[in-house]
Amino acid sequence: MTDIALLGFGRIAQVHAKAIASGNLPINVRAVADANPDARAAAAQLGAKTFESVDELLSAGLELDAALVASSTPFHVEHTTLALDAGLHVLCEKPLSEDVQEVRHLTELAAEKGLVLRTAFNRRFDPLFRDLKSRIGTETGPVRSVHIISRDPFPPPPGYPRSAGSMLRDMTIHDFDTARYLVDDDIVAVTARGTGTFDTDALAVGDTDTVFLILEMARGTLIGIDNCRATSYGFDQRIEVHGEAGTLHAGNEALPQATRIGAAGFTTPRLVDFFPTRYAQSYIDQLSSFGNAIAAAKAGAAPDDIAADGRDALQALQAALAGWRSIVEGRRVTLEEVE
Amino acid sequence: MTDIALLGFGRIAQVHAKAIASGNLPINVRAVADANPDARAAAAQLGAKTFESVDELLSAGLELDAALVASSTPFHVEHTTLALDAGLHVLCEKPLSEDVQEVRHLTELAAEKGLVLRTAFNRRFDPLFRDLKSRIGTETGPVRSVHIISRDPFPPPPGYPRSAGSMLRDMTIHDFDTARYLVDDDIVAVTARGTGTFDTDALAVGDTDTVFLILEMARGTLIGIDNCRATSYGFDQRIEVHGEAGTLHAGNEALPQATRIGAAGFTTPRLVDFFPTRYAQSYIDQLSSFGNAIAAAKAGAAPDDIAADGRDALQALQAALAGWRSIVEGRRVTLEEVE
Amino acid sequence: MTDIALLGFGRIAQVHAKAIASGNLPINVRAVADANPDARAAAAQLGAKTFESVDELLSAGLELDAALVASSTPFHVEHTTLALDAGLHVLCEKPLSEDVQEVRHLTELAAEKGLVLRTAFNRRFDPLFRDLKSRIGTETGPVRSVHIISRDPFPPPPGYPRSAGSMLRDMTIHDFDTARYLVDDDIVAVTARGTGTFDTDALAVGDTDTVFLILEMARGTLIGIDNCRATSYGFDQRIEVHGEAGTLHAGNEALPQATRIGAAGFTTPRLVDFFPTRYAQSYIDQLSSFGNAIAAAKAGAAPDDIAADGRDALQALQAALAGWRSIVEGRRVTLEEVE
Amino acid sequence: MTDIALLGFGRIAQVHAKAIASGNLPINVRAVADANPDARAAAAQLGAKTFESVDELLSAGLELDAALVASSTPFHVEHTTLALDAGLHVLCEKPLSEDVQEVRHLTELAAEKGLVLRTAFNRRFDPLFRDLKSRIGTETGPVRSVHIISRDPFPPPPGYPRSAGSMLRDMTIHDFDTARYLVDDDIVAVTARGTGTFDTDALAVGDTDTVFLILEMARGTLIGIDNCRATSYGFDQRIEVHGEAGTLHAGNEALPQATRIGAAGFTTPRLVDFFPTRYAQSYIDQLSSFGNAIAAAKAGAAPDDIAADGRDALQALQAALAGWRSIVEGRRVTLEEVE
Known part of the structure; x- marks a missing residue:
């Protein structure tokens, strides 16, 4: 089981949550951060702990493996950075950033920390x-x-x-x-x-x-x-x-x-x-692959190479x-x- | 060039006439017999000699190779018999007859005279x-x-x-x-x-x-x-x-x-x-095959075996x-x- | 939640079990009866209690709503009868029986007891x-x-x-x-x-x-x-x-x-x-409909009329x-x- | 009947000749000019008078309505000019010219003489x-x-x-x-x-x-x-x-x-x-339209506007x-x- 947090719980985050459920994936949505009360209420129904902010979530002392960054585009860089700094593997919705240098920086940050950083090019x-x-x-x-x-x-x-x-x-x-x-x-x-x-x-x-x-x-x-x-x-x-x-x-x-x-x-x-x-099946398979990559990272093995990494996001x-x-x-x- | 007579010039005969024209077939529609004056007028426009009856046509002393029987179904047997008796090869529209014994008889008659007898199963x-x-x-x-x-x-x-x-x-x-x-x-x-x-x-x-x-x-x-x-x-x-x-x-x-x-x-x-x-092309190819069969018969050779003969009509x-x-x-x- | 028992756990029963999982249906597979140890082992992995026989299962004092009869065809009548006698609603794989009179009898039995009896014409x-x-x-x-x-x-x-x-x-x-x-x-x-x-x-x-x-x-x-x-x-x-x-x-x-x-x-x-x-979706929707019919029966309401009943099995x-x-x-x- | 000359009798000219035959068009291929003896032999079989050069053809005193310029591309301008100068309507294979000014010039020439000038954009x-x-x-x-x-x-x-x-x-x-x-x-x-x-x-x-x-x-x-x-x-x-x-x-x-x-x-x-x-049918319909345009020009009427004219060739x-x-x-x- 991979324990993940969803950072943001809007339309695209709910697509991911549905994929986890219908695919019977070994992924546990432990926590959700979203400033919107309706979004938090929806997340709570899935059994996730909810938080008003990403900071709050990351400082709650939960045992998490990874974060799925699904907040709105302007927050992708901030939330990805916070998650990486907290030692979490990250799957970030596209675009990772709209700035070339920021993409480079995030890619380097993940590499330094030995963490998986993926962009959700689910197709x-x-x-x-x-x-x-x-x-x-x-x-x-x-x-x-x-x-x-x-x-x-x-x-x-x-x-x-x-x-x-x-x-x-x-x-x-x-x-x-x-x-x-x-x-x-x-x-x-x-x-x-x-x-x-x-x-x-x-x-x-x-x-x-x-x-x-x-x-x-x-x-x-x-x-x-x-x-x-x-x-x-x-x-x-x-x-x-x-x-x-x-x-x-x-x-x-x-x-x-x-x-x-x-x-x-x-x-x-x-x-x-x-x-x-x-693309329903692609969301399931993308998360399955992310779970596998985290397991591989823990075991020191190379992940599969289908998913998009930081360089792919950059190009x-x-x-x-x-x-x-x-x-x-x-x-x-x-x-x-x-x- | 094969010289033929069309016995009957209704809807289906005109399909055959159109096939001869658009396929540039080496077939010459020399004569047409039809009791209907409008049909005869249409046939005359194609350059064919027209007759009010099949008897009249067959006794006009034309040099013909074959007849295409395209009269209405009740006349198929009579017109086919007349044409065979006149020494003409025959392509008869389906059904050759609605009576099993008549189909047998016509088949035997053609065989005796060494003439080609085909049913127009154009498909x-x-x-x-x-x-x-x-x-x-x-x-x-x-x-x-x-x-x-x-x-x-x-x-x-x-x-x-x-x-x-x-x-x-x-x-x-x-x-x-x-x-x-x-x-x-x-x-x-x-x-x-x-x-x-x-x-x-x-x-x-x-x-x-x-x-x-x-x-x-x-x-x-x-x-x-x-x-x-x-x-x-x-x-x-x-x-x-x-x-x-x-x-x-x-x-x-x-x-x-x-x-x-x-x-x-x-x-x-x-x-x-x-x-x-x-089935436009099939009408062209059926007539082309009929022409070839007549040429083969003249040369004493076997015709191609795609066309329907009397036994096919019978079955x-x-x-x-x-x-x-x-x-x-x-x-x-x-x-x-x-x- | 509808609590059901699977009577038989061969190929077709596993199709049903998979439908319950992937459709996130409000159906709980509480118990499985199958004489085959491998089948029971597979069922146990789903979290179901397993029994060697239908009798044993039905006398175990479980609180069940319904039975899904998925045993081999010769046992359909016996298992359906046992389940109805135990007061369970039944969805029976086709054919309900290969004998006209038995189909009639089962239909009457279910009607007497006010129980839902359906044949799995999933299409x-x-x-x-x-x-x-x-x-x-x-x-x-x-x-x-x-x-x-x-x-x-x-x-x-x-x-x-x-x-x-x-x-x-x-x-x-x-x-x-x-x-x-x-x-x-x-x-x-x-x-x-x-x-x-x-x-x-x-x-x-x-x-x-x-x-x-x-x-x-x-x-x-x-x-x-x-x-x-x-x-x-x-x-x-x-x-x-x-x-x-x-x-x-x-x-x-x-x-x-x-x-x-x-x-x-x-x-x-x-x-x-x-x-x-x-027909993957049809298995999901058939079970969903069966669950709804049971809920309707409990509430004294008429079920939806898409599913096949005893008369349909008979015809x-x-x-x-x-x-x-x-x-x-x-x-x-x-x-x-x-x- | 429109009497035309084919200027050039290579591959594309033969496509036009076939279109005239299979479409039963009211167009008479009176003359063909081609330097190649094989091409002339093929043209002669169609019943056309053959000439070694366009000049020879145009000075033979034939009563022609139009020319179809189907020579190789470098000769399009020369042959089109000769035909227009001879008072013939012209359908020229594409490209009319590879030079913008020449296209302009030919368009003006045809307009001055009141002749139809079309480019064979048959599609x-x-x-x-x-x-x-x-x-x-x-x-x-x-x-x-x-x-x-x-x-x-x-x-x-x-x-x-x-x-x-x-x-x-x-x-x-x-x-x-x-x-x-x-x-x-x-x-x-x-x-x-x-x-x-x-x-x-x-x-x-x-x-x-x-x-x-x-x-x-x-x-x-x-x-x-x-x-x-x-x-x-x-x-x-x-x-x-x-x-x-x-x-x-x-x-x-x-x-x-x-x-x-x-x-x-x-x-x-x-x-x-x-x-x-x-595009077989388009070649037939293009020639039919050209024939109609010539008839319209003779009658002082406007041609249909589907065909490509000089301005279309230019663009x-x-x-x-x-x-x-x-x-x-x-x-x-x-x-x-x-x-």
């Missing part, structure tokens, strides 16, 4: 993407290009923190990481264009709601990304790996509904609604910053430029 | 079904069962000749032939149930509009047929061959339309409307008669019983 | 089939026919109890129930043909491995069933409801794998392997017996004939 | 793309983005004329035109990245074989293009229009082959091989030149920059 654990990755090479031959379509079903709710370029740091960041993960390669440069036509909250802060990006990888592969903040048809997550000997296509998951055949043609079911459903962040600069300046921007 | 020439047939065995291993779904888009027009059991002799007859053709085997017995709920013209004469049939083949294979006189979605033609090592599924052809993705899911295009579109007719008796008597009926 | 709870059923009528208009394809991935293991006709009582029985459930109608007559070519254990006892059946429903609808004991491609479960205004097709679920596109075409993933995966059994007689006698057999 | 006439275009707006609402995947089955043959950027002028040029046609808008800027890994002939002249492009349209829409000179699976032509109210997806056409279902999953047929098959050429400059310079390039 690496998605069974479909794992299947896809495992077949690249043997079934594709040399990869000619990759194309990722990633569209949210609807824009973030009012009040969600936004700023110019935050679409790339918040949404596309998953795709940057997926791109690197799939082809086991680093991003060298990003070329991007963006528009904004419907997400008025985003437009008000100078952000976009629709972007196309072209990534250049270190070994020369081009990876295209097609992102949009909304669709009329659910959560759209497709990846196509185009190779010399074969092409692999990871498509969407549909709801369990019958196809209707009529005068208008064939109507097949709509897609699952959003990430908690589409994804740099790609997001480079992408935004590319949109603004109308040119290709290298990751080296956004140190 | 044997369908590229999809040919692909399917060519892969049975190598890709399926031993066949465990076959299932044929065949549904017309709408019932026959008012005035179309009907009688009790005519659905089997007119529509299912194609599927009986397809079943035999695909697995290269004869039908031993038919077990069937039928209902009628919507085709009031059929019901008025004691016929059905919906039937399920189970064929037992000589080598033991079971073949299921699912027939209906109408759908809400076009012409439905599916075949599934279930084998020990693999299963083959021949699906429907859709119109060239974009898929719409929206809140209701994915709407893919409707099916092609009916047989002249779905399909017997299966239709046995199927109807099965519906009426509530029992399995062998083909031997319908001599 | 009624499948989300896809529930979606299908909910849309029949509004989206199909009057139903013209239904076609069910149900093929197991491989034959039962050696040692599985078999006899002439057991394929219908053991496998097709689910499809008989599904047919009735979908169109809310009773089966009047069954016409069937069967063959056996590969399942040598079945053939040794005079059974079949491949059957086609045609059901006639009380309101006249024809329902075709296509069953096979094995495929080369996994567990095949398809249903098509053909209606006047629209057709609904419930297809198969595929594994989460990428499609490969290459010189041979498109290779999409294989199907999920077998019923514990394909499915009669259809299986009629189907087998039809295969043997080569004729349509009514359910009235198999009282 | 505008594809039934699937026409269906797609006709439904944009009503079924999509405001368009958020468009994505075009266009991949050739194999690189051009050895000897095909190439130079740096020719992939964009030769292959992508169709997609530039399709993009404009679909959303009825002009291209303002192009941002692109390209790589070359397998097409050694292209690499030898500094060209690419794989490109991603992002088009910015005048009304702000982003259009992504994904191009590759080869696949392992045939000719890949997909378009997705992502709109606020719905998304439309135009997919590929598959060969008429059965799906195989086995242990590896479902193998559906491969795509049609290349453009003469995939597509400019986009290709801008795209190449973007790849070379690593920045967004506007069409204004490539006057």
Whole structure:
């Protein structure tokens, strides 16, 4: 059993809590810190001790193994630092930070202390993407290009923190990481264009709601990304790996509904609604892997290498910053430029 | 160039005429016989000589190689006999006859005269079904069962000749032939149930509009047929061959339309409307094969063996008669019983 | 919390136990009876008290609400009777019995005692089939026919109890129930043909491995069933409801794998392997419904009406017996004939 | 009947000749000019008068309505000019020219003489793309983005004329035109990245074989293009229009082959091989439209507006030149920059 604390108990923390329950994972949610009383009440129902602040939780003398940082993005660095300082392994929701130097600092801090520090790029654990990755090479031959379509079903709710370029740091960041993960390669440069036509909250802060990006990888592969903040048809997550000997296509998951055949043609079911459903298994497997990594760390063994570490967080962040600069300046921007 | 006469110039004859034109076939429609002045006018536009009757056409001293009998079903035997007596090779629309003895007689007559006699089971020439047939065995291993779904888009027009059991002799007859053709085997017995709920013209004469049939083949294979006189979605033609090592599924052809993705899911295009579109290529290839068979006959060579001959017409007719008796008597009926 | 005992802890009982765990159901598996020491050891790991016999379990003075009868088929009647006599609500695996009179007797016994008696026709709870059923009528208009394809991935293991006709009582029985459930109608007559070519254990006892059946429903609808004991491609479960205004097709679920596109075409993933995966959610929902029915019974309220009761068990059994007689006698057999 | 001359009788000219035959078009191929004796022999078989040069043909005193310029790209301008000077309407294969000023000049020349001048952007006439275009707006609402995947089955043959950027002028040029046609808008800027890994002939002249492009349209829409000179699976032509109210997806056409279902999953047929098959109907409809435009011109009426005129040729050429400059310079390039 791994004893963990959840730092923050909003929407994403509850996705993790549900994963622990439905996956029958050997993880015990001992404590939850959240300033919001409703969140604490919900956490208490799970049997966790609740605290108003992270400080309070960490000084309560609980025997904890790890912290899952699921607070809102501006607190990720502070809470991760506190947890590492308290000797806890950390799984931090993405983005670890929106500042390149802070990501570097946290990565070094964890390494010094011999603690596991992971960023929650959960899609690496998605069974479909794992299947896809495992077949690249043997079934594709040399990869000619990759194309990722990633569209949210609807824009973030009012009040969600936004700023110019935050679409790339918040949404596309998953795709940057997926791109690197799939082809086991680093991003060298990003070329991007963006528009904004419907997400008025985003437009008000100078952000976009629709972007196309072209990534250049270190070994020369081009990876295209097609992102949009909304669709009329659910959560759209497709990846196509185009190779010399074969092409692999990871498509969407549909709801369990019958196809209707009529005068208008064939109507097949709509897609699952959003990430908690589409990526449900990945949340379970990510936590299982985190538990294993902690056990491995205790035993002095190397963890599995599927999960995203600090360097992965850094590359994804740099790609997001480079992408935004590319949109603004109308040119290709290298990751080296956004140190 | 093969010089042919069309005996009858109704709907199905015009499908053949269109096939000759669009396939650039080396077939010359020299003459057309039809009692209907409008039909003759349409035929004249194609450059054919027109006659009011088959007798008149056959006694006009034209140099013809063959006749395509496309008159209405009750005239098939008479026109086929006249053509054979005139020394012409014959491709007769299905059914060759609705009487077992007449089919036997015509087959013998053609054999005596050394003439080609074919029934227009055009679906044997369908590229999809040919692909399917060519892969049975190598890709399926031993066949465990076959299932044929065949549904017309709408019932026959008012005035179309009907009688009790005519659905089997007119529509299912194609599927009986397809079943035999695909697995290269004869039908031993038919077990069937039928209902009628919507085709009031059929019901008025004691016929059905919906039937399920189970064929037992000589080598033991079971073949299921699912027939209906109408759908809400076009012409439905599916075949599934279930084998020990693999299963083959021949699906429907859709119109060239974009898929719409929206809140209701994915709407893919409707099916092609009916047989002249779905089986367009088979009509071309059937005529091409007929031309080749005539050339082979002239040269004393054996024709290709894909086309349906008199024995094929006989088996399909017997299966239709046995199927109807099965519906009426509530029992399995062998083909031997319908001599 | 509902406290239940599992009577039998073989393969199917473990499917239920897993459903209780992964669904976080408010059901407590208090006790397990199984003569097999390995099964008892497995049950003990779940925290259940274990007993060598059902008698022993029922006389141990435990406070139980219900029993889930999951012993082997020949013991279903005995164990169900014992449980009802002990005042427990019962969910019995199918078939409740293979004898029509015994089914009637058990149904009456439960009614007398005011206890819930259900047969585990779990597919009624499948989300896809529930979606299908909910849309029949509004989206199909009057139903013209239904076609069910149900093929197991491989034959039962050696040692599985078999006899002439057991394929219908053991496998097709689910499809008989599904047919009735979908169109809310009773089966009047069954016409069937069967063959056996590969399942040598079945053939040794005079059974079949491949059957086609045609059901006639009380309101006249024809329902075709296509069953096979094995495929080369996994567990095949398809249903098509053909209606006047629209057709609904419930297809198969595929594994989460990428499609490969290459010189041979498109290779999409294989199907999920077998019923514990394909129908996983239905096992959860069936138990949830059983728990609700017990709570309703305690409160004197009517249970939901989706689950199969004794009468449903009876009709499915009669259809299986009629189907087998039809295969043997080569004729349509009514359910009235198999009282 | 429209009497035309084919100027050039290579591969693409033969695609046009086949379209005239199989479509039964009212177009008479009166004359063919080609320096190659084999080409002339093939043309003679169609019943056309053959000439060694365009000059010879045009001075032979034939009564011609129009010329179809299908010579190799470097001769397009010369042959188009000769034909216009001879008073013939012209349908010129793409690209009309690789020089912006020449395109302008030819457009003005045709306008002065009151002659029809069209570029053979045949894909505008594809039934699937026409269906797609006709439904944009009503079924999509405001368009958020468009994505075009266009991949050739194999690189051009050895000897095909190439130079740096020719992939964009030769292959992508169709997609530039399709993009404009679909959303009825002009291209303002192009941002692109390209790589070359397998097409050694292209690499030898500094060209690419794989490109991603992002088009910015005048009304702000982003259009992504994904191009590759080869696949392992045939000719890949997909378009997705992502709109606020719905998304439309135009997919590929598959060969008429059965799906195989086995242990590896479902193998559906491969795509049609290349453009003469995939776009067969568009060649027929393009010529039909050209015939109608000539008839309209004779009658002083306006032609239909689906076909590509000189301005369309100009925009597509400019986009290709801008795209190449973007790849070379690593920045967004506007069409204004490539006057």
